[in-house]
Amino acid sequence: MPYLCTVVEQNKLIDIRSLSLAQLKDKLVEMGEQGFRAKQIYEWLWAKSCTDFDEMSNLSKPLRENLKAHFTIHAVKVRNAQISADKTIKNSFTLYDGNVIEGVLIPAPERMTACVSSQVGCSLTCKFCATGYMDRKRNLNADEIYDQVVLIAKQAEEHYQQPLTNIVYMGMGEPLLNYSGMMKSVERITSPDGLNMAAKRITVSTAGIAKMIKKLGDDEVRFNLALSLHAANDKKRNEIMPINEQNSLKALAEALKYFYAKTKNPVTFEYIVFHNFNDELEDAKELARFCKHVPCKVNIIEYNPISLADFVNAEADKIEQFATYLRSQGVVTNVRRSRGKDIDAACGQLAIKEKESETA
Incomplete structure (x- = not known):
């Protein structure tokens, strides 16, 4: 069942876990990042249950900072x-x-x-x-x-x-x-x-x-x-x-x-x-x-x-x-x-x- 991306105002951070893998890939490309990074990020979010971008250790620091500038994780x-x-x-x-x-x-x-x-x-x-x-x-x-x-x-x-x-x-x-x-x-x-x-x-x-x-x-x-x-x-x-x-x-x-x-x-x-x-x-x-x-x-x-x-x-x-x-x-x-x-x-x-x- 595909995910539906929540419509977010431009000045708001997007809940990254509301995106499908394909949507995340498209968003990364828009941000000037390489699309293949989406799979790595998805693994951190779901398989590893990571709720902090800084803990995504196999991503470069500039990429992590870019993620923080565009996305949020609504952790419980x-x-x-x-x-x-x-x-x-x-x-x-x-x-x-x-x-x-x-x-x-x-x-x-x-x-x-x-x-x-x-x-x-x-x-x-x-x-x-x-x-x-x-x-x-x-x-x-x-x-x-x-x-x-x-x-x-x-x-x-x-x-x-x-x-x-x-x-x-x-x-x-x-x-x-x-x-x-x-x-x-x-x-x-x-x-x-x-x-x-x-x-x-x-x-x-x-x-x-x-x-x-x-x-x-x-x-x-x-x-x-x-x-x-x-x-x-x-x-x-x-x-x-x-x-x-x-x-x-x-x-x-x-x-x-x-x-x-x-x-x-x-x-x-x-x-x-x-x-x-x-x-x-x-x-x-x-x-x-x-x-x-x-x-x-x-x-x-x-x-x-x-x-x-x-x-x-x-x-x-x-x-x-x-x-x-x-x-x-x-x-x-x-x-x-x-x-x-x-x-x-x-x-x-x-x-x-x-x-x-x-x-x-």
Whole structure:
């Protein structure tokens, strides 16, 4: 997918990572430089994740100065990092314009997972999610998503001596409402001249925008798709996820079938079992019926309370009965335990609560 160059006023520096390799080459020629330097610069920017022109050591000093005169690198910075009792690390990241987002490193015995954000805030107002109570300020650029992955991967190496193995777009924001930024970031993360990570190690989670799920199918994406379902009943889903009013379960089922026909990728359904809301056998039956639309699995997720909502996690025996019924219907079902709950790093808890001090 080609990059689109951001239109920049003449007196402004161009965000160099918004350029494709071809665009960068053309710009260098305009600047009186040799076009072949573009490939070297691109390698520094993406494969080596360099965010300082002065560190591009195989470029001459005059070229580096010329780059600084024309371009900027909008590097994401770690503002604060907290380590949970279960070793999860929650980061607040500062963006070039002063906005703040959050991302999480989730360590496990056999994997290291980066949970990254795609927007500053969110516009979807899901009633159980802390980010849903924030305003959406803007979409993240592809390089800002990429930087989160790089910074979290560095933490995995430094703290746990393990490489990053997985990426989930399950942080702040709705990835499919930042389709271009999300797709460009995946391209850079998976590219051989980027981070060279396998697409199957990446999962993009959506609250459910039917037309964009179909677009994923049209683009024949190779990464995994997860749908935050949480109710297989329109009335209940409307109540907790207003996006369902424009994207009914019927519309989502049609979109998912289209997506599977195009990609042959099974889908993951994420389902929080709320106490006295969607935890009865009838709810499990509705979910099992919905699962028949496409090859899929269900991840039952523990609810993580937030101060803005009154939802409570279902009792452990209710969750087990729910999972047992799904399995009896041939649905692959996993019960996930929350990580990082003590530092508000768990699913649904990401929100910028206060100004935090800078950490080394």
